[in-house]
Amino acid sequence: AQSVTQLGSHVSVSEGALVLLRCNYSSSVPPYLFWYVQYPNQGLQLLLKYTSAATLVKGINGFEAEFKKSETSFHLTKPSAHMSDAAEYFCAVSDTGANSKLTFGKGITLSVRP
Amino acid sequence: EAQVTQNPRYLITVTGKKLTVTCSQNMNHEYMSWYRQDPGLGLRQIYYSMNVEVTDKGDVPEGYKVSRKEKRNFPLILESPSPNQTSLYFCASSFQGTSGRYTQYFGPGTRLTVL
Numbered sequence: 605a606q607s608v609t610q611l612g613s614h615v616s617v618s619e620g621a622l623v624l625l626r627c628n629y630s631s632s633v634p635p636y637l638f639w640y641v642q643y644p645n646q647g648l649q650l651l652l653k654y655t656s657a658a659t660l661v662k663g664i665n666g667f668e669a670e671f672k673k674s675e676t677s678f679h680l681t682k683p684s685a686h687m688s689d690a691a692e693y694f695c696a697v698s699d700t701g702a703n704s705k706l707t708f709g710k711g712i713t714l715s716v717r718p
Numbered sequence: 719e720a721q722v723t724q725n726p727r728y729l730i731t732v733t734g735k736k737l738t739v740t741c742s743q744n745m746n747h748e749y750m751s752w753y754r755q756d757p758g759l760g761l762r763q764i765y766y767s768m769n770v771e772v773t774d775k776g777d778v779p780e781g782y783k784v785s786r787k788e789k790r791n792f793p794l795i796l797e798s799p800s801p802n803q804t805s806l807y808f809c810a811s812s813f814q815g816t817s818g819r820y821t822q823y824f825g826p827g828t829r830l831t832v833l
Contacts, residue, residue: 703749
């Protein structure tokens with residue numbers, strides 16, 4: 605069975621600071637892992653996807669995530685936060701492939717202070 | 719323009735009155751899916767479809783039905799809606815190319831209230 609844990613519901617950083625959003629997964633097989641972003645009152649957008657090709661995955665808007673099998677983690681980072689990064693971020697996992705059953709975490713709200 | 723459309727965008731209904739939320743994509747994607755979003759619970763997948771006439775349950779399928787008679791459409795059907803189905807619903811379509819490139823689009827959402 606697959607599951608995702610996103611610890612904490614809210615992260616606040618200063619503009620220009622490092623963004624680190626944590627995601628831990630549970631999967632009985634090598635997983636497919638995803639990060640999504642949802643801007644206020646908008647739909648979702650795929651940030652990046654891991655499918656075993658490379659452990660460090662670069663996504664849109666300067667975000668990247670590193671797959672660490674030993675830690676069962678897929679944390680999302682961005683070196684320097686912008687005000688426009690304020691949004692809700694969701695991590696998701698699939699045991700069976702990118703186009704199949706997908707389980708999401710509960711999401712983390714990122715606030716960026718000026 | 720590539721897009722996923724959902725209708726209606728907002729709906730207030732009463733318990734037990736059957737309703738359908740439509741989802742349509744113009745990208746010829748094989749894979750489509752439905753999610754609901756609730757405060758504190760994140761997104762949960764309801765159903766997904768890997769191609770025409772191929773559907774499967776997600777994490778929360780109870781109380782919902784889907785059909786995939788043609789590639790572009792994937793309607794979500796609530797035969798007898800109940801207040802616990804009040805939620806924000808998203809439809810999505812995606813494509814995994816042979817090169818590994820993956821694209822996914824979400825619809826704008828449908829806010830459903832069941833009284």
